[in-house]
Each structure stands twice: as C-alpha cells, then as structure tokens.
Amino acid sequence: MSFIIRQGQKEDMKNVMRLIKELALFEKLPKEVEITEEDLINDGFSDNPRFMTFVAEEKNEIIGAALFYERYSTWKGRVIHLEDLIVTEQKRGFGVGIALYKSVLKHGYDLGVKRVVWDVLSWNNNAIDFYKSTGATVLDDWQVVHMREDALKNFIENK
Amino acid sequence: MSFIIRQGQKEDMKNVMRLIKELALFEKLPKEVEITEEDLINDGFSDNPRFMTFVAEEKNEIIGAALFYERYSTWKGRVIHLEDLIVTEQKRGFGVGIALYKSVLKHGYDLGVKRVVWDVLSWNNNAIDFYKSTGATVLDDWQVVHMREDALKNFIENK
Numbered sequence: 001m002s003f004i005i006r007q008g009q010k011e012d013m014k015n016v017m018r019l020i021k022e023l024a025l026f027e028k029l030p031k032e033v034e035i036t037e038e039d040l041i042n043d044g045f046s047d048n049p050r051f052m053t054f055v056a057e058e059k060n061e062i063i064g065a066a067l068f069y070e071r072y073s074t075w076k077g078r079v080i081h082l083e084d085l086i087v088t089e090q091k092r093g094f095g096v097g098i099a100l101y102k103s104v105l106k107h108g109y110d111l112g113v114k115r116v117v118w119d120v121l122s123w124n125n126n127a128i129d130f131y132k133s134t135g136a137t138v139l140d141d142w143q144v145v146h147m148r149e150d151a152l153k154n155f156i157e158n159k
Numbered sequence: 160m161s162f163i164i165r166q167g168q169k170e171d172m173k174n175v176m177r178l179i180k181e182l183a184l185f186e187k188l189p190k191e192v193e194i195t196e197e198d199l200i201n202d203g204f205s206d207n208p209r210f211m212t213f214v215a216e217e218k219n220e221i222i223g224a225a226l227f228y229e230r231y232s233t234w235k236g237r238v239i240h241l242e243d244l245i246v247t248e249q250k251r252g253f254g255v256g257i258a259l260y261k262s263v264l265k266h267g268y269d270l271g272v273k274r275v276v277w278d279v280l281s282w283n284n285n286a287i288d289f290y291k292s293t294g295a296t297v298l299d300d301w302q303v304v305h306m307r308e309d310a311l312k313n314f315i316e317n318k
Contacts (some may be wrong), residue, residue, distance in 0.1 A: 146296050
C-alpha cells in the first residue's frame with residue numbers, strides 16, 4: 001500500500017468530517033458529533049485557525065487524518081495537543097496511523113515545542129503500549145474533568 | 160476581604176509568573192518552570208494570543224490568577240481549557256478560587272462554547288468534590304499522555 005501524508009486543506013474537510021463520523025459511529029456515539037464540515041472550514045482556515053490537520057492520502061482518497069492544535073503550559077509554554085487520529089477501518093494495520101502520529105510529533109519538534117500531549121482511553125492497552133514504545137509517558141495521577149454545556153448553563157444561570 | 164476579578168493585562172504577568180513559581184515550589188518542582196515573564200507577555204499579548212488570564216486583585220495586589228485558552232473538539236468544536244488556577248497561600252479560603260473558577264466558566268458560557276475542560280490530580284479529593292458539586296464530570300476512562308521534549312527529540316532523531 002502506498003500513501004502520502006500532507007497538510008489538510010479546506011477541500012479535505014468533507015473527508016475529515018466523514019472520518020470523525022465514522023469513529024463516532026464505531027464508538028456508538030454518532031449523535032455526539034455536533035460539528036459540521038462548514039464548522040471545520042470556518043474554524044480551521046480563518047485568520048486565526050483553531051486547529052491544523054495532516055491527512056493520509058492513497059490514490060486521491062483520504063484514508064486517515066490527525067487533528068491537532070497548540071495549548072499553553074504555565075511551566076513549559078507552547079505545547080502541541082493531538083486531539084484525534086483516525087484511520088478508516090479498512091486501511092488499518094498498514095502503518096497509516098503511525099505515519100500520521102509521526103507527522104504530528106515531527107511538526108512539534110520542528111516548532112520547538114517542549115511537549116506533545118494527548119489523551120488515551122485507559123482500557124486501550126494496545127495504544128498505551130505503542131505510545132510507551134515511542135517514549136511517551138502515561139500520567140497516572142491526573143484525571144480529565146468536563147463541564148458540559150447543560151451543566152455549564154445550569155451553573156452560570158442558577159448558582 | 161474584598162477583591163475584584165478582572166482580565167489580566169501585560170503589566171500583571173510579573174505577578175502571574177510569581178504565582179506560577181509559588182505553586183511549582185509548593186509542589187516541590189520549581190525547576191520545571193521554564194517560562195519567563197517575557198514569554199507570558201509575548202505569548203499572551205500578540206496578534207494571536209495563546210492564552211487569556213483572569214486575575215484576582217485585593218488593594219492593588221494580585222492574589223490569584225486563572226490561565227485558560229481555547230481547544231478544539233472534533234465532536235463539539237470550540238471548547239475552553241482551564242490550564243491553571245492559583246491563589247496565593249495566605250489568601251486561600253476566602254472564595255478567591257471560586258470567584259476565578261466562576262469567571263472562567265462565565266467566559267465560556269458567554270462565548271457559547273460547548274464544554275469547559277481541565278485536569279485534576281486524582282488524589283485531590285477536595286478539588287474533585289468541589290468540581291462535582293458545581294456540575295462537572297470527572298472522566299474515569301481517559302488518561303493523559305505526555306511526550307516530553309527529550310523523548311520527542313529521541314523519537315524524531317533516532318526512530
């Protein structure tokens with residue numbers, strides 16, 4: 001199998017949206033996806049883009065994508081956050097995911113960021129083993145907290 | 160005790176840096192702080208600011224700060240990440256932290272973001288109980304992964 005990795009363009013967002021929906025369906029949470037192709041274009045390609053993507057392309061078909069952006073650490077300054085890395089189901093096991101992973105890390109390395117970070121499902125041992133094999137560290141003492149839209153509305157309006 | 164919450168300005172970054180260092184010293188990791196006041200000014204007050212702050216001020220003295228920025232969810236779009244919330248040790252217990260917390264949530268609410276997120280130390284039960292009492296959800300099935308600068312360099316240069 002032969003594919004290339006390149007930066008995602010506006011024209012790719014339709015396919016990136018397809019991959020996002022494919023993953024959500026696989027995770028049995030398709031209704032959680034509230035964004036649209038138009039949102040991706042508006043948010044990723046304005047004067048102040050909120051994310052960047054790399055896409056994997058095989059014979060003019062997008063078979064995978066990584067979406068990432070910068071965060072800011074009060075200890076380290078600029079860091080990269082890898083938000084999502086998706087490879088379409090039929091194309092897994094051919095190194096597409098690793099190539100996308102490496103492209104994001106290389107991008108962070110070239111920018112000179114002090115850290116690249118992401119979240120992993122705690123039961124996903126294959127992923128955790130892979131990340132560790134590349135030198136990443138899984139933090140055992142931190143948990144992720146979400147204030148969701150409805151709870152946010154309730155807290156601000158009623159407390 | 161009487162204090163106000165307002166948006167942090169360039170001139171406040173000296174004091175924000177002092178709070179960041181105070182917290183790192185408390186956590187016994189002062190050498191982990193690599194950023195400087197100048198970095199905070201350059202990174203937070205350019206044409207494309209990488210974070211925003213709210214500060215708590217009592218009698219012209221900065222006694223607390225919250226630092227946050229936008230992230231991007233492939234399901235929800237724009238979300239706010241609360242990176243750090245610090246109250247100087249002698250001023251804890253007077254509601255300064257809660258006021259800063261509420262100011263960040265209110266900012267997210269006004270922006271119309273779908274979610275405000277942050278990380279918490281898993282043994283910090285007081286914080287977790289507080290967050291839950293405000294309607295936040297602690298995710299049990301996600302872990303944070305870091306690829307640190309030295310590991311990143313090693314991975315890109317040698318693998």
